[in-house]
Amino acid sequence: MEVLKIATAGSVDDGKSTLIGRILYDTKSLTSDKLAAIEKTSKQKGYDYLDFSLATDGLVAEREQGITIDVAHIYFSTATKSYIIADTPGHVEYTRNMVTGASTSQAAIILIDARKGVIEQTNRHFFINNLLRIKDVVVAINKMDLVDYSEETYNAIKADFEELMAKRDYQDQKITFIPVSALKGDNVVNKSEKMAWYKGQSLLEHFEALDRKDIFNVGTPRFPVQYVIRPKTDEHHDFRGFAGKVYGGELSVGDEVVALPSQTRSKIKDIYFYDKKYKTASRRSSVTITLEDEINLSRGDMLVKVDDLPTVDKQFTATISWMDSLPLAAGNKYIVQHGVNKVLAKVEQVHHKIAPDYSGIDNETESLGMNDIAQVSFRLNKPIFYDQFKNHRTNGSFILIDTKSNSTVGAGFIS
Numbered sequence: 001m002e003v004l005k006i007a008t009a010g011s012v013d014d015g016k017s018t019l020i021g022r023i024l025y026d027t028k029s030l031t032s033d034k035l036a037a038i039e040k041t042s043k044q045k046g047y048d049y050l051d052f053s054l055a056t057d058g059l060v061a062e063r064e065q066g067i068t069i070d071v072a073h074i075y076f077s078t079a080t081k082s083y084i085i086a087d088t089p090g091h092v093e094y095t096r097n098m099v100t101g102a103s104t105s106q107a108a109i110i111l112i113d114a115r116k117g118v119i120e121q122t123n124r125h126f127f128i129n130n131l132l133r134i135k136d137v138v139v140a141i142n143k144m145d146l147v148d149y150s151e152e153t154y155n156a157i158k159a160d161f162e163e164l165m166a167k168r169d170y171q172d173q174k175i176t177f178i179p180v181s182a183l184k185g186d187n188v189v190n191k192s193e194k195m196a197w198y199k200g201q202s203l204l205e206h207f208e209a210l211d212r213k214d215i216f217n218v219g220t221p222r223f224p225v226q227y228v229i230r231p232k233t234d235e236h237h238d239f240r241g242f243a244g245k246v247y248g249g250e251l252s253v254g255d256e257v258v259a260l261p262s263q264t265r266s267k268i269k270d271i272y273f274y275d276k277k278y279k280t281a282s283r284r285s286s287v288t289i290t291l292e293d294e295i296n297l298s299r300g301d302m303l304v305k306v307d308d309l310p311t312v313d314k315q316f317t318a319t320i321s322w323m324d325s326l327p328l329a330a331g332n333k334y335i336v337q338h339g340v341n342k343v344l345a346k347v348e349q350v351h352h353k354i355a356p357d358y359s360g361i362d363n364e365t366e367s368l369g370m371n372d373i374a375q376v377s378f379r380l381n382k383p384i385f386y387d388q389f390k391n392h393r394t395n396g397s398f399i400l401i402d403t404k405s406n407s408t409v410g411a412g413f414i415s
Helices: 016-026 032-044 060-065 092-102 120-131 151-165 203-209
Strands: 002-009 072-077 081-087 107-113 136-142 174-179 223-229 241-245 256-260 264-273 276-278 286-291 302-305 311-322 333-338 341-354 373-386 397-402 408-414
Touching: 002 016, 002 092, 002 120, 016 072, 016 081, 016 107, 016 203, 081 092, 081 203, 092 120, 092 311, 107 120, 120 151, 136 151, 136 203, 151 174, 174 203, 311 341, 333 373, 333 408
Parallel strands: 002 081, 002 107, 107 136, 136 174
Antiparallel strands: 072 081, 223 241, 223 302, 241 286, 256 264, 256 302, 264 276, 264 286, 311 373, 311 408, 333 341, 333 397, 341 373, 397 408
């Protein structure tokens, strides 16, 4: 079954956790004991409604404060799709959590309180979705029940958000506006009769109708080798296959390929998935490839088509989302993990800090603190094979690892 991962973003009290809880409730994805716990707690709090936010807020601090702090992953399925919702916090001090949750998502929901409209945090939520090249974004204008389901309010917020859209640099993004009431269930799973003026789909109907080709960023074929398979059995004594996942495009039997970094050429002989052979490996499929020639390939190497090579270099500039309490500064050394490759890197220069609310850049900065986003140049101790993030979401991204603590301290998107 097709899996769709959705990142969510919203400011304090926009109703994000309630929205997710409503989806789980209306799709009958809540277990009986979880539903009973929600009913009991809601009654204890004196509510005359079910507090669906209790379905997602797992930390004690989240339940006490009514806010989302950690990134939670919520799973549910319909008859046609399986869903993973990354419930990410929207506060500025948790920017790193939002980047983490959205980095592997194919779609996103940005919540806006219909009473407040577009606010500063909305700018930041949209900026991060634009930065991470999320192709399908739903702007859910929530709490429509508190503004009497007003079409005028909806249109005013939509117009304000369209002004924000003009600032983005990723034009392949599809933006869909949906008026909802998470608490009452209007236009979440089922269409609302109280907003007859809205002719579009409900939130879930929109995601159900999404096609894979519309949500996954298309690039060029990249096949990083994860494992070399040598059974050395009587039946497969001379078998030598290269296992990995195809990113960006398709690879087919007969394609002429180049092995990086050796620059050795060969042709794809066979494509296997377990014990079955295929003529073509589609993007995002995990396969084993054999080549017509005996060439030296090992974990971390990459197969690409001969007419479509990535950049092979020991230096690059990237947008960095910094996640550590210790600052990043010129001269610092980190491990760059790019795919399955780990390479020692030195920070050459912090060019400028980027304000995630589209208010501009700071050219005076020399270091990065937690949750900062900036343009940074690196020099590596050996070349990697990369693409620009805007052209290839997988092969243009990496993480930074602290050499002493081995902690992940930053995420990078190559410019």
